[in-house]
Amino acid sequence: MDGGPHARRDPGAPPSGAIVDLRGVKKAFGTLQVLRGVDLAFMRGQTTVVLGPSGTGKSVMLKLIVGLLRPDAGEIRFEGQRVDTLGESSLGPIRRRIGYLFQQGALFDSLDVFGNVAFPLREAGIRNSDEIASRVDRSLRLVGLSDLGARMPSRLSGGQQKRIALARAIVLDPDVILYDEPTTGLDPIRADLINELIIRLQRTLDVTSIVVTHDLASAFRVADRMVMLHEGEVVLDAAPEEFRMSEHPVVAKFLRGEASEEELAQLDTGTTGNG
Ligand SMILES: Nc1ncnc2c1ncn2[C@@H]1O[C@H](COP(=O)(O)OP(=O)(O)O)[C@@H](O)[C@H]1O
Ligand SMILES: [Mg+2]
The missing domain is CATH 3.40.50.300 (P-loop containing nucleotide triphosphate hydrolases)
Incomplete structure (x- = not known):
């Protein structure tokens, strides 16, 4: 930060x-x-x-x-x-x-988790791959899913998809x-896990x-x-x-x-x- x-x-x-x-x-x-x-x-x-x-x-x-x-x-x-x-x-x-977790948390099916979370960084014009990697890693850690970067969205549970969408929503440090x-x-x-994340993110960020x-x-x-x-x-x-x-x-x-x-x-x- x-x-x-x-x-x-x-x-x-x-x-x-x-x-x-x-x-x-x-x-x-x-x-x-x-x-x-x-x-x-x-x-x-x-x-x-x-x-x-x-x-x-x-x-x-x-x-x-x-x-x-x-x-x-x-x-x-x-x-x-x-x-x-x-x-x-x-x-x-x-x-x-402003980080936005959409109701239909739609991840991009064709991108792996890393690509999804990195997406807003690339959109914002950030090109440095070390910076992208470290920010994505931090976001994934904040939602407790740091080991899933290479996973495709179709292989995530509903709760994990929400958390990855949340990692994407916070990657620009809103x-x-x-x-x-x-x-x-x-x-x-799973719902309570999300509640806990909402509370934790509010404090951490x-x-x-x-x-x-x-x-x-x-x-x-x-x-x-x-x-x-x-x-x-x-x-x-x-x-x-x-x-x-x-x-x-x-x-x-x-x-x-x-x-x-x-x-x-x-x-x-x-x-x-x-x-
Ligand atoms: N882009 C749109 N065009 C037409 N109607 C819409 C549009 N977006 C929302 N609505 C209508 O507005 C109302 C409120 O929608 P919404 O905000 O999605 O409700 P909710 O409180 O469930 O989130 C609904 O009747 C919905 O069908
Ligand atoms: Mg709604």
């Missing part, structure tokens, strides 16, 4: 405060209004978990943060700088500071890590983590703060203990693991939410 984790930060920025900030963010797809005015500040150094049922716009929110989607209204800032108005070329340097449903589809033991999930056990395990997204709005933004005690009907229902009215309606009509 050349010059330490704080080296690249704007010296004028406050030592604490929001690193990612959404103000009045709206996003629709055709007639489907997904985000209806989201105000959310992600605080530096914290792990914020964003909870909500499938189809509430959690993945959309992450894509908005890295500029893969554009909001219809509102503002999105990274360290105070507007990202929603930036062109592709100016987004590059910001994206390199300031922020976005986790999209990191534990979905994993058995409880001094990062800000944004974890999007509908897995409550995972949320309570990793969160410094919990946000409930419902019908395109933030309905609760609280410390885990406060969240657990919340009497907000939507949150209470979610905590009890009950289906929402919409989900029950979807059963009847045969349609499904996404994810």
Whole structure:
């Protein structure tokens, strides 16, 4: 970590405060209004978990943060700088500071593990093979899979694939890590391994983590703060203990693991939410 984790930060920025900030963010797809005015500040150094049922716009929110989607209204800032108005070329340097573990953690099938983890380094223009090797090795060590460099993705378990995708997401030593449903589809033991990694990486790399999930056990395990997204709005933004005690009907229902009215309606009509 050349010059330490704080080296690249704007010296004028406050030592604490929001690193990612959404103000009045709206996003629709055709007639489907997904985000209806989201105000959310992600605080530096914290792990914020964003909870909500499938189809509430959690993945959309992450894509908005890295500029893969554009909001219809509102503002999105990274360290105070507007990202929603930036062109592709100016987004590059910001994206390199944000590690993104995609929901479909897709590794490149044609590349071995080393090639997959090295990919963002090569994209960022790093050519020195010693530097690439040492950074890849460090990333693989951080996810506990340093001996798998030569393995092809098809020969990895689901949990290992997630961890390799995570190694790839952290290889550029990001300031922020976005986790999209990191534990979905994993058995409880593999899921807990991912939770443990989220906690450890936050400490080791001094990062800000944004974890999007509908897995409550995972949320309570990793969160410094919990946000409930419902019908395109933030309905609760609280410390885990406060969240657990919340009497907000939507949150209470979610905590009890009950289906929402919409989900029950979807059963009847045969349609499904996404994810
Ligand atoms: N690129 C897109 N085009 C059209 N609809 C989309 C697109 N991305 C997401 N959606 C829709 O937006 C809604 C929210 O999606 P998403 O953010 O993936 O939900 P989740 O909370 O499960 O991550 C879903 O109904 C989904 O079908
Ligand atoms: Mg999603």
